[in-house]
Amino acid sequence: MQTILIIGQGLAGTALAWHLWERGVPFLVVDRDEPVTCSKVAAGLITPITGMRLTVSWRYTMFYREALIFYRRCGQRLGQRFFFPRGYVRLLKSEAEMAKWQKRRCDPDMQPFLHPQPPKLDAEVIHSPENGFQQRHAAWLDTPAYLRASRDFFASLDAWVKADVQPADVRDDGTGVEWQGRRFSHVIWAQGWSAEKHPLFSWVPFQSARGTILTVQAEMQGERRILNRSCWLLPRPDGSLRAGSTYEWKFEDANIPDPAQVAQLEANLHSLLKVPAAITAAQTAVRPIIKNQQALMGTHPSHPRVAFLNGLGSKGSLRSPWLARHLIEHLLDAKPLDPELDLQRNGV
Structure with a gap:
């Protein structure tokens, strides 16, 4: 049974959790629950031109x-x-x-x-x-209300925890991922711009x-x-x-x-x-902006159970539903990633 650990409950992490819930795949969202974050401050504007x-x-x-x-x-x-x-x-x-x-x-x-x-x-x-x-x-998305209501729903399922997760807290032993004694098939880091300090993703050219x-x-x-x-x-x-x-x-x-x-x-x-x-x-x-990229997603080159979704910039409200579904289908169904968004192709 696949079980996914999601680090961060911004727009990206929330969309990931909803797609997993729709598929009946167990997950746990871990978030610092800070009062001011990019996703909570965002106006949620969705405009074509x-x-x-x-x-x-x-x-x-x-x-x-x-x-x-x-x-x-x-x-x-x-x-x-x-x-x-x-x-x-x-x-x-x-x-x-x-x-x-x-x-x-x-x-x-x-x-x-x-x-x-x-x-x-x-x-x-x-x-x-x-x-x-x-x-x-x-259109516009009421991002604070959407994030808050989603958090409460996930918490009611015992699928949301408040914690400040550091990279060293999550252990990948090749057969699975472990955090606080719990085992997961994958971890998805969706923490926004703070990912530039993650040792596994320090090579990603953030320009937030x-x-x-x-x-x-x-x-x-x-x-x-x-x-x-x-x-x-x-x-x-x-x-x-x-x-x-x-x-x-x-x-x-x-x-x-x-x-x-x-x-x-x-x-x-x-x-x-x-x-x-x-x-x-x-x-x-x-x-969270990645230089010369619209967004990036995928798994780490040396840690296939450690995944990443980031760099949505000011387009998180618009793009997170599609991007999250695309990444989940890659992890669970082995569907290929869009070449323009593939972390391993474009992250350096």
């Missing part, structure tokens, strides 16, 4: 289709809604960006995601609302980035779409707003917001909104 280059997110249709079904299924099991399809309005901030968009908008890969109607934003709320476009097939997200109060006159110009703005069902985010490649403390970054984010927010906006909180965490 992204970035300064205005391109379609890598393999978006495939990932979105699976995420939509996966999160709705989780919500039905737990009696709680986590996944919210939303309109997404991208406002262009400069003449150069507008010129770039005039070229990009005709690309065939853009067409499934472009809404035929202009955004029609309230000029009393938004600065320069006319320069932009509206996207389809965007710290990010800050604000919680904001402002009167949006009923606007429920996600907006973006210089920063994104997410209206939540409770009436609060979240705004973000920053990218800091050099940092010391993982969870303490940099005042300069908060100030810049606040300035970007005020360049988007005409109405007063009050910042009520700022949260900071580190995105």
Whole structure:
């Protein structure tokens, strides 16, 4: 009987656990249960056309289709809604960006995601609302609620434990994996950016980035779409707003917001909104990013019972359901890994 030990209950670890539960495979999730982590801070944005280059997110249709079904299924099991399809309005901030968009908008890969109607934003709320476009097939995941409800469900099955697992605590003897006297067929390390300190994965080229997200109060006159110009703005069902985010490649403390970054984010927010906006909180965490990779998964070259899923960056909400299923099928069914995501092919 296969039994899987999962280290870390962020977006990756949670999706792994759900896929194992669906297959009836025993598992144990071990997590530090810290109040501030990348997955808990994440806004959960899922958007097709992204970035300064205005391109379609890598393999978006495939990932979105699976995420939509996966999160709705989780919500039905737990009696709680986590996944919210939303309109997404991208406002262009400069003449150069507008010129770039005039070229990009005709690309065939853009067409499934472009809404035929202009955004029609309230000029009393938004600065320069006319320069932009509206996207389809965007959404957001309430990541704190999803992670918390999943944790409680796994705990009710005696399949979740709070502990700070160090690499030396997990022993691989070639026939199985052992932790605290319990035996497992495999261990999957899904700890986010802290994996760069794991001795078995020190060769993976992490290039993680710290990010800050604000919680904001402002009167949006009923606007429920996600907006973006210089920063994104997410209206939540409770009436609060979240705004973000920053990218800091050099940092010391993982969870303490940099005042300069908060100030810049606040300035970007005020360049988007005409109405007063009050910042009520700022949260900071580190995105796990692997240099030149969308994500990596697989087993260690010398330890086939020791597996890895990491590097989801800011796309964890979108990509974790598909990636987790793909890794589980590799471990349990010997299905080959996608060559672009295979740790052993791309980790050096």
